[in-house]
Amino acid sequence: MKVIDDIHAFEKSDYSVVTIGTFDGVHIGHQTILKRVVDDAKSHDGKSTLITFWPHPRFILNKDPESLQLLSTFDEKVALVEEIGIDFILKIAFTPDFSRLSANQFVQNILVGGVATKQLYIGYDHHFGKNREGNIDFLKANASNYGFEVNEISKQEIDHVGVSSTKIRQTLQSGEIHMANSLLGRNYSLSGTVVDGNKKGRSIGYPTANVQIPESYKLLPADGVYAIRAQVQGLKLEGMLNIGFKPTVNGTERTIEAHLFDFNGDLYQEIIEIEFVRPIRKEMKFKSLEQLQKQLDIDKKTAIKLLYEA
Numbered sequence: 001m002k003v004i005d006d007i008h009a010f011e012k013s014d015y016s017v018v019t020i021g022t023f024d025g026v027h028i029g030h031q032t033i034l035k036r037v038v039d040d041a042k043s044h045d046g047k048s049t050l051i052t053f054w055p056h057p058r059f060i061l062n063k064d065p066e067s068l069q070l071l072s073t074f075d076e077k078v079a080l081v082e083e084i085g086i087d088f089i090l091k092i093a094f095t096p097d098f099s100r101l102s103a104n105q106f107v108q109n110i111l112v113g114g115v116a117t118k119q120l121y122i123g124y125d126h127h128f129g130k131n132r133e134g135n136i137d138f139l140k141a142n143a144s145n146y147g148f149e150v151n152e153i154s155k156q157e158i159d160h161v162g163v164s165s166t167k168i169r170q171t172l173q174s175g176e177i178h179m180a181n182s183l184l185g186r187n188y189s190l191s192g193t194v195v196d197g198n199k200k201g202r203s204i205g206y207p208t209a210n211v212q213i214p215e216s217y218k219l220l221p222a223d224g225v226y227a228i229r230a231q232v233q234g235l236k237l238e239g240m241l242n243i244g245f246k247p248t249v250n251g252t253e254r255t256i257e258a259h260l261f262d263f264n265g266d267l268y269q270e271i272i273e274i275e276f277v278r279p280i281r282k283e284m285k286f287k288s289l290e291q292l293q294k295q296l297d298i299d300k301k302t303a304i305k306l307l308y309e310a
Helices: 028-043 057-061 074-084 103-112 136-146 155-159 165-173 177-184 289-309
Strands: 002-004 016-020 047-054 088-093 117-123 149-153 188-195 209-212 224-232 235-244 255-260 271-281
Touching: 016 028, 028 047, 028 074, 028 117, 028 149, 047 074, 074 088, 103 117, 103 136, 117 136, 136 149, 165 177, 177 188, 177 271, 209 271, 224 255, 224 289, 235 271, 235 289, 271 289
Parallel strands: 002 088, 016 047, 016 117, 047 088, 117 149
Antiparallel strands: 188 209, 188 271, 209 255, 224 235, 224 271, 235 255
């Protein structure tokens, strides 16, 4: 798969099958659409393309962009889309100027002139162009003039699985990891750098990797303790992770701390990938480190059981 960020460099195909959207999280609904695009392209010996936007349009158009938390970084989205078999991702820079393109200009400049679209797959509720004037009805009314066919992804096709990026964000923010994972079709994950911490965990037999996420917009699940799987230094490990303010030691900043089972190496400055498998409990304040240690003993047993059952 190729990621192209200059439309003038796009490799046009004799039969280009296209879909458009932000596809945040690439959840099971997105996967259904992308697989249809791939299958259609293969059946006509053509190429499949996802046209997506970065930054996320809401970062540019929203009056409160810092409130938007995303399920996937752009690189994470690329990796997930590649697994499905899409040939090209056309990454369009979403700028104030771009947001002012009319629906007709978007179709003519991007879909027709840029990509040479033959088949377009689009959701029933997708809007594009200045003031969101473009939609499925606009496309169907003008498709013959544009020279491509429009395939509507119906409300029934999308809603029957009860999934949306918004719903997944809500389940993660309420700590319902198992539900989010079901809607994503995989375990929710994040990547970050292991940084130096206060080493309190080491003093009670539970050393932790303190994880710093570079993307401030990446959504973190609700504060609490989770059973996790992790990849770091080429190793696949299991463990448990706490998100929160560490009230037992009067923490003042929200942190991510992972305790990895059966691992004693140095991870500072290493990149770690973490998958959230199951929730264990909410974050709690204990009267002493000794009480915290006892609870962590219980948490570890719970995590091992949950990971075995997952």
